[in-house]
Amino acid sequence: MNTTSGIHVIKMPDLGEGITEVELVAWRVQPGERVAEDQVLADVMTDKATVEIPSPVVGTVLALGGAVGQVLAVGAELIRIQVAGAGPGASSEMSAAASKVPQAMAPAAPPGITPEPARAPTPLDLVTPQATAGPVRSESVDAPTGVDKPIASPAVRRRAWELGLDLAQVAASGAGGRILQADLDAHVVAHGVGTPAATGAIAGAGVAPRHDEEQIPVIGLRRRIAQRMQDAKRRIPHFTYVEEVDVTELEALRAQLNAQWAAQRGHLTLLPLLLRAMVLAVREFPQINARFDDEAGIVTRHGAVHIGIATQTGAGLMVPVLRHAEARDLWSMAAELARLAASARAGKATRDELTGSTITLSSLGPLGGIVSTPVINAPEVAIIGVNRMVLRPVMRDGAVVARQMMNLSSSFDHRVVDGVDAAGFVQAVRRTLECPALLFVT
Known part of the structure; x- marks a missing residue:
């Protein structure tokens, strides 16, 4: 200062x-x-x-x-x-x-x-x-050069010219005497000029065509997201592997755990169970829990499992990090997930809470669709995408039965992760989720 x-x-x-x-x-x-x-x-x-x-x-x-x-x-x-x-x-x-x-x-x-002669600003x-932050309208007001010059945006002037209208004859309703598209419509209706297709409702539609536009500055978190996504897609050769998982037994277990322990330990969602399955799969495939420094040409495999949780906030996508998932039980993960999500959505997440992840989980919940192609959170080498859970008819032992099914859509960095390793990792996650007793094997 x-x-x-x-x-x-x-x-x-x-x-x-x-x-x-x-x-x-x-x-x-x-x-x-x-x-x-x-x-x-x-x-x-x-x-x-x-x-x-x-x-x-x-x-x-x-x-x-x-x-x-x-x-x-x-x-x-x-x-x-x-x-x-x-x-x-x-x-x-x-x-x-x-x-x-x-x-x-x-x-x-x-x-x-x-340039003009310099002056003290x-x-x-x-x-x-x-x-001033916020959307910027493309219909910027022309600066008047005289008291008689109508104030109108370029779009309004162009349309008036096409209709053969003199803007000086059009009554303005906008702030500061600005002529709006609606003023042109009113003038056309009142004086019977112009063509209906250009000025009023399209024949048979009953709704007037719109001419407004809105330009949204890409700034702040949205700019950072755009830069990181562009860099990740440009530098990382993604490949996506999709597998369906039968989570019927998993959901039954979750309901039973909540019925017995929710009052004392808190409510369990599906995410802590997924995170636990990822932790167990990483033990078998440590190359998935890694970060790749492509400039130095070094892959670092991490013993600690710091899982980034892609979280939608009012400002855009943030990825708070649940640290040391390998050392947490289901309820500890559930509590930390809730705290991190609340902190991110309130805009109070710290730098430490938003950095250092070794693998990322992305889920849109009920909006998750059937298949997705998530973008890797560089410099990590893998991201696990969770799709929507649906009740579907499935063949079991020669009979058609209703089962809760869910797809996992996961992306990997093909420079350092082979397809067989990626598939093996996802299959390990699937085995654990379909036989949820394995979640408690240490």
Whole structure:
């Protein structure tokens, strides 16, 4: 943090662990707003976790140093705050300090175009329109050059031109006198101009065509997910192996355990039973519980089984890690799963809770479908996908009987996992689930 005559320049702090840059995912304050000491100013995202940046001083926000979605280097200017009770010279000194903003904050002039003479930016110059999080409409308002020029988006102007309408004659209902698509529709109906197919309901449909569009910035966790998925699919030659599992006996056992022990030990879902089956299968196929450093060319097989649990949150997909599953019983895993899921969905998961997995389980529950092709959580070499459980007719001992069936769709890194090993691992999981007494074999 730098201080100059009542103006505090807060820079992006070093968050440790070798982090050199972060993404700005949300502003908690705006220029002109009073802030208290320790009040959260902004949320930034590292490779895994969202971190809150607090204010070390009391004062008034002068300028923001970046837009939501922008990547900031450690040490880059984050925000400027005028300290409460600053002297009368603070205002002029603010402008002088603002003129020293790094050039990276200002857009560069296109090649071949001479930039306008430099001027000292005001605090508003440091805040771009994208600084407010949320969807951005493509129908941006044209800046009027005169009081008589109608305000309308390019889409509205194009449609008006196609209809031969003078926008100056169209009554506007939008904010600030903005002409909307609905205003064109109303004008066409009132004055009988244009063609029904272009302006009103399509013949026989009774519903007017829509022309609105919405652009959603890919920022924050969604950007991280996109980058990791793209990198995993580009670098890892996936292959997926699907096997069906009869979980009738497993479900009967789960119901019996819950009836007897739920009040004292907690309720069991299907996931702890699946995790236990994975732990037992890893003993037979340790090459599946591994991480591959493809740059160093080293596969590390882990004795500890740290299982990542793909969890859907309001912000996107997160993978909290259940550590040392090999040393837990069913109820311990159930309790830890519930805690991790609640922490992730509340946005409070720590970096330690989101890193270090050695194998991942992905389940969409009742939405799991019949077959899926899960993407490996690099640098791991395997991910186990759980599909929907359904009651199906199955042949048993020459008779058709109703059985609870479920598919496992699992993906593997073919660079280091052979097909026979992958199939053997899934079959080991299947044997345990179909004979659930094996879950308690140590």
